[in-house]
Amino acid sequence: xxxxxxxxxxxxxxxxxxxxxxxxxxxxxxxxxxxxxxxxxxxxxxxxxxxxxxxxxxxxxxxxxxxxxxxxxxxxxxxxxxxxxxxxxxxxxxxxxxxxxxxxxxxxxxxxxxxxxxxxxxxxxxxxxxxxxxxxxxxxxxxxxxxxxxxxxxxxxxxxxxxxxxxxxxxxxxxxxxxxxxxxxxxxxxxxxxxxxxxxxxxxxxxxxxxxxxxxxxxxxxxxxxxxxxxxxxxxxxxxxxxxxxxxxxxxxxx
Amino acid sequence: xxxxxxxxxxxxxxxxxxxxxxxxxxxxxxxxxxxxxxxxxxxxxxxxxxxxxxxxxxxxxxxxxxxxxxxxxxxxxxxxxxxxxxxxxxxxxxxxxxxxxxxxxxxxxxxxxxxxxxxxxxxxxxxxxxxxxxxxxxxxxxxxxxxxxxxxxxxxxxxxxxxxxxxxxxxxxxxxxxxxxxxxxxxxxxxxxxxxxxxxxxxxxxxxxxxxxxxxxxxxxxxxxxxxxxxxxxxxxxxxxxxxxx
Numbered sequence: 364x365x366x367x368x369x370x371x372x373x374x375x376x377x378x379x380x381x382x383x384x385x386x387x388x389x390x391x392x393x394x395x396x397x398x399x400x401x402x403x404x405x406x407x408x409x410x411x412x413x414x415x416x417x418x419x420x421x422x423x424x425x426x427x428x429x430x431x432x433x434x435x436x437x438x439x440x441x442x443x444x445x446x447x448x449x450x451x452x453x454x455x456x457x458x459x460x461x462x463x464x465x466x467x468x469x470x471x472x473x474x475x476x477x478x479x480x481x482x483x484x485x486x487x488x489x490x491x492x493x494x495x496x497x498x499x500x501x502x503x504x505x506x507x508x509x510x511x512x513x514x515x516x517x518x519x520x521x522x523x524x525x526x527x528x529x530x531x532x533x534x535x536x537x538x539x540x541x542x543x544x545x546x547x548x549x550x551x552x553x554x555x556x557x558x559x560x561x562x563x564x565x566x567x568x569x570x571x572x573x574x575x576x577x578x579x580x581x582x583x584x585x586x587x588x589x590x591x592x593x594x595x596x597x598x599x600x601x602x603x604x605x606x607x608x609x610x611x612x613x614x615x616x617x618x
Numbered sequence: 619x620x621x622x623x624x625x626x627x628x629x630x631x632x633x634x635x636x637x638x639x640x641x642x643x644x645x646x647x648x649x650x651x652x653x654x655x656x657x658x659x660x661x662x663x664x665x666x667x668x669x670x671x672x673x674x675x676x677x678x679x680x681x682x683x684x685x686x687x688x689x690x691x692x693x694x695x696x697x698x699x700x701x702x703x704x705x706x707x708x709x710x711x712x713x714x715x716x717x718x719x720x721x722x723x724x725x726x727x728x729x730x731x732x733x734x735x736x737x738x739x740x741x742x743x744x745x746x747x748x749x750x751x752x753x754x755x756x757x758x759x760x761x762x763x764x765x766x767x768x769x770x771x772x773x774x775x776x777x778x779x780x781x782x783x784x785x786x787x788x789x790x791x792x793x794x795x796x797x798x799x800x801x802x803x804x805x806x807x808x809x810x811x812x813x814x815x816x817x818x819x820x821x822x823x824x825x826x827x828x829x830x831x832x833x834x835x836x837x838x839x840x841x842x843x844x845x846x847x848x849x850x851x852x853x854x855x856x857x858x859x860x861x862x863x864x
Contacts, residue, residue, distance in 0.1 A: 496714040516714055523756045524708050569709040576673050576702045577723035577770065578694060584725030 372490045380424035380492040384591040385501030387599040392489045394603035396482045398610050404474040406613035410481070413606060417484050420602065424492040434487050438479055445475040495519055504590075513583050521566070529559055621684040621699075622649035622777035622806040628679035629669060630830075639665040641830040642679065649684075649777070652800075652807040654817035654838060657827035658852035663810045664705075666827065667780045670808065671700040684777055698727055701771025702780040707763035711755035716747070716766050719755060723774040741773035742766070745799050761792025765799060778806040785813045814842055814855055818864060826851060839864070 380388070402409045421431055452468030490498065496519070503512045532555050541551055571579075591599075624647040631640040639662045647653050657663050668674040669681055672688045681688040683699045701723075704710045713719035720738045729737060742748045745765040755763060764784065771779065784800070785793045793816070800807065800820055811817050817824055817838055824841045826834040828851045834841055841847070842861040848854060855861065 499714075517712065520712055520714055520755070521708075566709065569704070569706065570712050572668075572673060573702075573704050573710045574712070574722075576668075576671055576697060576704075577774065578697045578726035579722075580694075580726065584722065 373494045374424075374426055374430060374491045376425065376492070378423060378425045378492065380420065380488070383492075383599055384589070384595060385493045385497040386504040387501075387591045387596055388489055388493055389498070389501050389505060391599045391603050392485050394600070395485050395606050398603055398606035399481045399485070400478055401607075402478075402610040403613050403617055404470055404477070405617060409609050409613040410477045412609050413481050414484075416602065416605065417481060417488065421484075421488050421491075424488055426488060426491040430491065431484065431487060434491075435480070435483060438483050441479055442476065445472040445479070448472040448475070509583055517570075521563075524566075525559065525563055528562060529555070532559065620649045623647060623684055624670065624778060624806065624808070625682045626669075626679070627681075629666070629676050629681060630678040631665060631669065631674060632677055639830055640669075640677075643827075643830075643832055645825060645832060645835075647778075647806055647808065649806055650804065651823060652809065652821040654821035654824040655808060655810045655827055656812075656814065656817060656824055656841075656853060661828045661851075662830045663827055664782055667702060667782060667808065667810055670778065670780055671697050671702055673702075694727070698774050699776055700778045700780060701774055701776035703764075703767050703771055703782065703784065705783045705786060707755070707760070707767040710767045710770060711763060714754060715751065716742070716753050716755060716758070717751035719766065720751075720769050720773045723770055727774060737773045737775070741769040744772055744803070745769045746795070759792065760787050761789070761795055764788060764792070764796055768796075768799060772803075776805065778808065779803060781807065781809045781811075783811055783813075784809060785811065785816045812853075814853065815859055818842055818861060826853075828852075 376382075399410075399413050402413070421428075448471045449464040449468035452465035452471060454465050454467040456463045457466055457469070458464075493501070496516070499512045499516050499519070503509060536551060536555065541548070543549070543552055624645070626643055626645040629640055629643040630638075632638040643666060655663050655666065665674065669676055669688070670683070672681075672690075672693050675690075676688075683696055686692050686695060686699070688696050711719050713722060717738055720741050721734055724734055724737045738751070739748065742751060745768050747762060747765055747769060750758065750762065750766065755766065758766060768779075768781075779800075781800070784796060788796065797816070797820055800809075807821070809817065809821055821838050823836065824834075824838040825832050826841060826847070833851065834844075834847055839861045842855060845855075
């Protein structure tokens, strides 16, 4: 079996951000994103402040810029949509480099770009500084139904096992001369996927059996994360509070 | 009846599909005894052990563990008394960390916090994995995983330990380390295996199960010396292995 990574998304700590309790970070991130979303799109300076705060947090959490940049690629499909907006939106137009672009479209594109980028970056800082297991415990603490966190935690545990199984099946297929290059060779791959599904289903049954044998009666014993103190909460919430103040100030300046 | 003893009478079972797997098994295991259950593939070995803690319910016959009947009303206590270590540790170890997995069983029994932690630590220490609590099961070697799987049932403080093919997929050293662990446990052990030398090394007594019935029961070395018996039930000693010379 492969030597997989249990925390594939988090970067190694320690850092002040790693030390915070996961559920406080989840709440803070959510509120920060809300503050960013409510910031008026005309207030460029406010977005500058938000971005500055996020860069500071990423540095504080020792998240390498390279890692952030690579993960931001996730946003590209959404950006493609944003780029289209100035061309397809209606209303008054402005000329940029000889192209007639919709003013509304430009504003909308900027809005998507700025808020999307900041929102994604905030989430990336969260997952980079929180081991995935802790993130799940934090969600449990925040009263996310245990069935969801249980499914996510099983996924986390077995994705490596199933991927290793798939690799072995592929190697076995290739070893018998299979060279999947043409569309009519898809059948063997489809069969592999089918066989993998059946095997995974059977594994699910065996895991359940092993759980029942250890006294499982339908509910997972909760091992939720320990509670955070008032001091911890107020420290963590400083960030979204600052962002909210920036948003309010930006609305005020627009008057 | 003493704690840790097993008594099986007339146990028969058919799968819902109608296939009959067990045809009336009688077996007594004394407390502290280590018994190997031998038999070819499809003999009903795994089906048999799943009755010992009530995961499967007998079609006919009875199973009692330390005097307690395996039936619906007693299932929780029966599952505490009988710990099963399954063949594939990946089936047994499903939690994100070793610690959480070992804690799963006792937590199901209602242990929490200060009552739970020492159990987890002791169970891991007993299999020599006390350092591994924070690690992810899939990052352990096959041998380590197997020993952690043993710890997950030891944490429930069982009286009977059931091992299903404990030495499969282990390299010789991991196989040796597991044997050393099993020998230190002061428990009744039922060990299902194809690994005949392993059975001989760890169990003074063996039963041979085939076609859903017990066809032989006796001291392991005598049973393994009966070449005609082994051959008749699709078993064979490894090349060069002489049970009489061990």
